[in-house]
Amino acid sequence: MASSLTKDSARPGTPGSEKTFFGHPRGLATLFMTEMWERFSYYGMRALLPLYLVAPGGLHLNPATATAIYSVYVSMVYLLAMPGGWFGDRVWGPRKTVAVAGGIIMLGHLTLALPSSGTFYAGLGLVAIGSGLLKANISTMVGHLYDGPSDARRDGGFTVFYMGINLGAFAAPLIIGTIGENVNWHLGFALAALGMALGLAQFLIGSRHLAERSSVVPTPLSAEEKSSTLRKAAIWAGIAVVFYAIVGFSGNYTLNWVLVPLTLLGVIIPTMVLVRIKRDKDLDRGEQSKMSAYIWFFVAAAVFWMIYDQGGSTLSIFADGSAENSVFGWEFPVSWYQSVNPVLIMALAPVFAWFWLALNRRGKEPSTIVKFGSGLVLVGASFFLFLAPLSIAEGGHKAAAMWLVAIYFVQTVGELLLSPVGLSVTTKMAPAKYASQMMGVWFLAVTAGDATTGLLSIAGVDLNKTNIVALEATLAVVAGVAVWMYRKKVKTLMGDVR
Numbered sequence: 001m002a003s004s005l006t007k008d009s010a011r012p013g014t015p016g017s018e019k020t021f022f023g024h025p026r027g028l029a030t031l032f033m034t035e036m037w038e039r040f041s042y043y044g045m046r047a048l049l050p051l052y053l054v055a056p057g058g059l060h061l062n063p064a065t066a067t068a069i070y071s072v073y074v075s076m077v078y079l080l081a082m083p084g085g086w087f088g089d090r091v092w093g094p095r096k097t098v099a100v101a102g103g104i105i106m107l108g109h110l111t112l113a114l115p116s117s118g119t120f121y122a123g124l125g126l127v128a129i130g131s132g133l134l135k136a137n138i139s140t141m142v143g144h145l146y147d148g149p150s151d152a153r154r155d156g157g158f159t160v161f162y163m164g165i166n167l168g169a170f171a172a173p174l175i176i177g178t179i180g181e182n183v184n185w186h187l188g189f190a191l192a193a194l195g196m197a198l199g200l201a202q203f204l205i206g207s208r209h210l211a212e213r214s215s216v217v218p219t220p221l222s223a224e225e226k227s228s229t230l231r232k233a234a235i236w237a238g239i240a241v242v243f244y245a246i247v248g249f250s251g252n253y254t255l256n257w258v259l260v261p262l263t264l265l266g267v268i269i270p271t272m273v274l275v276r277i278k279r280d281k282d283l284d285r286g287e288q289s290k291m292s293a294y295i296w297f298f299v300a301a302a303v304f305w306m307i308y309d310q311g312g313s314t315l316s317i318f319a320d321g322s323a324e325n326s327v328f329g330w331e332f333p334v335s336w337y338q339s340v341n342p343v344l345i346m347a348l349a350p351v352f353a354w355f356w357l358a359l360n361r362r363g364k365e366p367s368t369i370v371k372f373g374s375g376l377v378l379v380g381a382s383f384f385l386f387l388a389p390l391s392i393a394e395g396g397h398k399a400a401a402m403w404l405v406a407i408y409f410v411q412t413v414g415e416l417l418l419s420p421v422g423l424s425v426t427t428k429m430a431p432a433k434y435a436s437q438m439m440g441v442w443f444l445a446v447t448a449g450d451a452t453t454g455l456l457s458i459a460g461v462d463l464n465k466t467n468i469v470a471l472e473a474t475l476a477v478v479a480g481v482a483v484w485m486y487r488k489k490v491k492t493l494m495g496d497v498r
Helices: 027-054 063-079 081-090 094-112 117-144 154-182 185-209 223-249 256-278 285-311 314-322 334-361 368-394 401-429 432-458 466-485 487-493
Strands: 005-007 019-021
Touching: 019 027, 027 063, 027 094, 027 117, 027 154, 027 185, 027 314, 027 334, 063 081, 063 117, 063 256, 063 314, 063 432, 081 094, 081 117, 081 432, 094 117, 094 185, 117 154, 117 401, 117 432, 154 185, 154 334, 154 401, 256 285, 256 432, 285 314, 285 334, 285 368, 285 401, 285 432, 285 466, 314 334, 314 368, 314 401, 334 401, 368 401, 368 466, 368 487, 401 432, 466 487
Parallel strands: none
Antiparallel strands: 005 019
């Protein structure tokens, strides 16, 4: 990656000797590489997860339970981004939080590598905790590299950072997925641990290039607040231990005793967090107005991720049993489908970045609201497209692999319209009091979407049925049209943010 570093003496205020990364601050390279390896570990494990859960050589669960576990796991990863952001704001600062998180994630993957179903769920928990600590804070550090929301390079920086995510996500299924499916499941999980180790090393070595703000604790806890927080955490932990001890010793314990509370938390907590921030009397009128607008983006994103993330569960399980996973007679592992989206992201993200810049110069770039609405319509369209291979499978035939590739393509275009813009607009609209925490709020939209999928699976809804897929597709398209219809109202609430 060093070959992409260039000298930049043309930009006013930039020393001629300062290295840049594709025209961006040098620290972006450190964060780019750290996130790339972390995503390599995360997406490699995630590509294996639903397949391992249903495989006879794995946990051999039914598809509904596997989808529920997958959805709950993903929702918890993003739910924990909220306390992760809180730790960055109040306890350790973003830089230290990311370093600790990398160690926890690595330990989690190593635990998954142990050949035991008991330790498997503990490993999932550790990876979820570590990912939650890392996600909000590393994105916040990207924002720290720029001169505030008005820096013209900011959106482009997040797009470059987003490509790092997808570079790791592309390679992971091809390497980890192949080893996991064809050699040994647990060896695949061990490779995910190695990926995180490389990411942690990259972060520690390159941290000198990060902004000084990244080491600062913006609003440190007072001694009284620390005592109160520890006391409340101990009380809630004690309640959970006692409750599950009673359930376990009574002989009534099933996996749903864990899945149901977690999915409910995934819906309830995002709602409570938005309400709490919106009602905070410390926010001025402008910040209150921006939060009102942000709720629109949040709900739109939740619907989007509810459908989009089924690409790793519903579509993957469908491919495992009902698709012809071959091209020109050459068979490939099911996990390889998870590389389609990131390779398309890497191919299309520069095109989108150039396209938005060209339109902006002409004063014709679509607003964030229009991009969001379009992303929703496209993710709905992808599930309307899913109806075709479902019908083929119901007729007793194997669906061609290209049907699934087409679905991922449509979802990817929708993602490029919604996700990078969502990351950027979150940092722009965040009240000063909730700097790192607002990145956690953005990730709660994923939590809400995946928790909804989990609840449907726990309730016994077959997400691979034509009527359910059609209903989800219709919901997304209707939501996208609604966002577009109310775009003027939302634009007014956003104030000076564009």
